[in-house]
Amino acid sequence: xKWLLEFWRSSIGGKVTMAVTGLLLFLFVLMHMLGNLxxxxxxxxxxAYAEFLHSKPALLWVARIGLLVIFAxxxxxxIRLATQNKAARPVGYAVxxxxxxxxxxxxxxxxxxxxxxxxxxHLAHFTLGWVHSRDHNSNNVHAMMKHSFGHPGxxxxxxxxxxxxxxxxxxxxxxxxxxxxxNHGRYTPMVAILSxxxxxxxxxxxxxxxxxxxxxxx
Amino acid sequence: MKVTLNIWRQSKASTKADFRQxxxxxxxxxxxxxxxxxxxxxxxxxxxxxxxxxxxxxxxxHDCREGICGSCGVAIDGVPHGPERGTTACQLHMxxxxxGAVITVEPWRAAAxxxxxxxxxxxxxxxxxxxxxxxxxxxxxxxxxxNAIPVPKADADRAFDAATCIGCGACVAACKNASAMLFVxxxxxxxxxxxxxxxxxxxxxxxxxxxxxREGFGNCTNQYECEAACPKEIPVRVIAELNREFVRAKVRExxxxxxxxxxxx
Ligand code: HEM
Ligand code: FES
Numbered sequence: 001x002k003w004l005l006e007f008w009r010s011s012i013g014g015k016v017t018m019a020v021t022g023l024l025l026f027l028f029v030l031m032h033m034l035g036n037l038x039x040x041x042x043x044x045x046x047x048a049y050a051e052f053l054h055s056k057p058a059l060l061w062v063a064r065i066g067l068l069v070i071f072a073x074x075x076x077x078x079i080r081l082a083t084q085n086k087a088a089r090p091v092g093y094a095v096x097x098x099x100x101x102x103x104x105x106x107x108x109x110x111x112x113x114x115x116x117x118x119x120x121x122h123l124a125h126f127t128l129g130w131v132h133s134r135d136h137n138s139n140n141v142h143a144m145m146k147h148s149f150g151h152p153g154x155x156x157x158x159x160x161x162x163x164x165x166x167x168x169x170x171x172x173x174x175x176x177x178x179x180x181x182x183n184h185g186r187y188t189p190m191v192a193i194l195s196x197x198x199x200x201x202x203x204x205x206x207x208x209x210x211x212x213x214x215x216x217x218x
Numbered sequence: 219m220k221v222t223l224n225i226w227r228q229s230k231a232s233t234k235a236d237f238r239q240x241x242x243x244x245x246x247x248x249x250x251x252x253x254x255x256x257x258x259x260x261x262x263x264x265x266x267x268x269x270x271x272x273x274x275x276x277x278x279x280h281d282c283r284e285g286i287c288g289s290c291g292v293a294i295d296g297v298p299h300g301p302e303r304g305t306t307a308c309q310l311h312m313x314x315x316x317x318g319a320v321i322t323v324e325p326w327r328a329a330a331x332x333x334x335x336x337x338x339x340x341x342x343x344x345x346x347x348x349x350x351x352x353x354x355x356x357x358x359x360x361x362x363x364x365n366a367i368p369v370p371k372a373d374a375d376r377a378f379d380a381a382t383c384i385g386c387g388a389c390v391a392a393c394k395n396a397s398a399m400l401f402v403x404x405x406x407x408x409x410x411x412x413x414x415x416x417x418x419x420x421x422x423x424x425x426x427x428x429x430x431x432r433e434g435f436g437n438c439t440n441q442y443e444c445e446a447a448c449p450k451e452i453p454v455r456v457i458a459e460l461n462r463e464f465v466r467a468k469v470r471e472x473x474x475x476x477x478x479x480x481x482x483x
Pocket of ligand 2: 281288290
């Protein structure tokens with residue numbers, strides 16, 4: 001335990017923690033997006049999927065608690081690293097130049113924090129029914145999604161959150177490969193493209209669902 | 219050619235409590251700059267002018283002026299060593315700038331590199347990292363036959379990519395987080411590809427990272443500003459290697475055995 005804590009506290013240990021938890025969260029959001037796509041197949045499909053998940057409470061709770069821990073570690077470590085990074089440059093440059101970085105790579109803390117805010121809202125909305133509770137209905141997920149995304153205000157929040165998540169993953173996926181020590185003349189350029197495609201697929205898939213309701217297609 | 223310079227002037231050394239001190243950008247005008255001058259020669263001309271006017275000349279670091287010692291280094295319009303890729307400030311020429319250009323010159327900006335005066339920073343943090351194990355601890359004795367230990371060409375090339383580091387600190391200066399991982403990665407990569415260096419690879423990775431963390435450098439977020447700014451164009455591959463070496467060394471680390479107080483240890 002002491003060994004692990006010492007590893008986590010080091011710079012590279014913190015980075016590796018971000019990469020491992022980031023990878024697991026990425027795999028989760030990918031599966032989550034694919035699961036959501038069943039909405040487009042109609043009420044029977046997605047409601048059966050929801051029922052299937054709820055029929056395995058033990059598994060569901062292990063997954064929920066596991067995710068929560070992974071998420072908490074990712075957030076806690078991300079904030080620590082970002083704080084250290086700020087402290088490492090007490091006086092900035094009068095002329096701020098950027099040679100290679102892009103908005104995605106420079107805004108990881110921002111896009112991470114907006115994702116955190118969105119996840120809290122999303123859980124309060126669909127899982128707990130604390131907000132927009134009139135739409136809440138765990139027995140008919142399809143109806144719940146349809147009602148909610150019919151409100152332009154709610155739909156816009158969901159779409160905006162996905163755009164910000166896109167930027168987080170657009171840098172995050174290529175970045176985690178480098179953090180885990182994968183750098184190779186042939187594969188690194190491929191990973192960079194894959195990072196863009198996977199981030200676009202995750203955000204795009206979720207946005208497709210939201211817009212299909214808002215625009216009255218489903 | 220004419221240039222207008224905005225140069226950071228700071229008379230007192232930075233401290234943890236007050237990093238900025240009395241520092242501020244001061245404007246100077248130079249009317250007769252030859253495009254063939256190096257950037258440092260242009261600063262020499264400015265200093266001559268300032269000395270004649272009875273003003274304090276601008277302090278800046280330099281030594282070899284041929285791009286090999288790593289002494290020079292200023293941020294020119296926010297870019298370490300200025301606009302030419304793979305070029306130190308001493309090898310940068312004024313022809314790289316437009317006539318009438320306004321050029322802002324600042325010291326490296328990092329908590330681990332406190333400003334001593336004007337454009338001069340204290341880079342001894344790098345020395346302490348090197349002292350933590352960026353070397354091979356063997357008694358050398360008489361010189362060996364050069365080919366006694368065969369090294370494959372590919373390994374020698376990889377080691378040499380990293381060994382070209384001149385320790386100027388541009389990577390730290392360019393990094394959005396003032397991280398030193400390109401420098402430390404270069405030290406680790408330099409040795410790990412060679413049989414002589416591999417003997418101490420575990421302790422080297424652990425000790426260099428611990429020393430780097432003690433100095434208060436930031437953490438890499440893989441934005442690769444360092445690679446773009448490095449006058450020796452050291453690739454960020456060395457950071458991936460550093461990450462690998464550190465994790466490997468931590469996993470293999472033996473637990474510290476407590477032999478008991480007053481025991482036979
Ligand atoms: C669905 C949720 C999330 C996913 C899939 C995700 C994924 C990732 C990935 C893959 C990385 C790259 C790791 C690396 O560079 O090695 C990363 C980095 C980062 N994440 Fe997240 N993340 C999520 C949520 C968050 C949240 C809520 C925060 C809030 C603080 C956050 C803050 C950060 C920061 C600051 C980094 C940069 C770390 C660094 O390179 O030092 N992330 N994330
Ligand atoms: S003065 Fe030696 S590298 Fe520039």
